[in-house]
Amino acid sequence: MKILLDTCVWGGTLTELADRGYDVVWSGNWSEDPGDDEIIAQAYNQGRILVTLDKDFGELAIVRGTPHCGIIRLVNLAAKQQATVCLEILSLYAEELHSGAIVTASPGRVRIRTPES
Numbered sequence: 001m002k003i004l005l006d007t008c009v010w011g012g013t014l015t016e017l018a019d020r021g022y023d024v025v026w027s028g029n030w031s032e033d034p035g036d037d038e039i040i041a042q043a044y045n046q047g048r049i050l051v052t053l054d055k056d057f058g059e060l061a062i063v064r065g066t067p068h069c070g071i072i073r074l075v076n077l078a079a080k081q082q083a084t085v086c087l088e089i090l091s092l093y094a095e096e097l098h099s100g101a102i103v104t105a106s107p108g109r110v111r112i113r114t115p116e117s
Contacts, residue, residue, distance in 0.1 A: 001090060002069075004043040006052035007033055009074070009082055013051070016083035022090070023048075036060060044068050049097050051086055058102050062113070070097030075106035 005013055005026040014026040025048065027039055034042075036056050043050040049070040050057060058073060060066040072089050074082055085105050093103050093112060100115040 001094065002046060002048040003086075003090075004039070004046065004048040004050050006039060006050065006054060006057075008053040009051055010079035012080070013083040013086060017086060020087060037066075040066055040068055049090075058104075058113075061102060068100065070100060071102045072097070073102065073104045075104060077105070077107065 001022055003017060003022050003024040005024060005028070007028045009026070011026060011028055014024055017024040027033065036054070037060070040050060040057055040060055044067050047069055049072060050068060051072045051074065053074050055073065057071050061068050061071060072086060074085060077085055089103050089105055089110070090097070093101065096112055096114065097103060102113040104111045104113075
């Protein structure tokens, strides 16, 4: 499974996901931040699920109809919890993400917005 981590996601998440066999890229390693439009476009063009803390990507996907390959939004999680939650979401909701769902995960709660919603 291919993942693109937004710059705002803790960099240690890259290592933890890669160690579990995921093909993961962290935009924090890029020479400059290209902005949300370009990040979601690159994730889509490369067939990657986008992981972010930023609600703007959901707005791009829902309001503007920007194509994507699934989005995980992490809310109110400590940096060191982000990888664990990502791994859990990827394991439990891979099928939904591949169909273009937006999964929002916060402590004790997961919300899934399917493309049909």
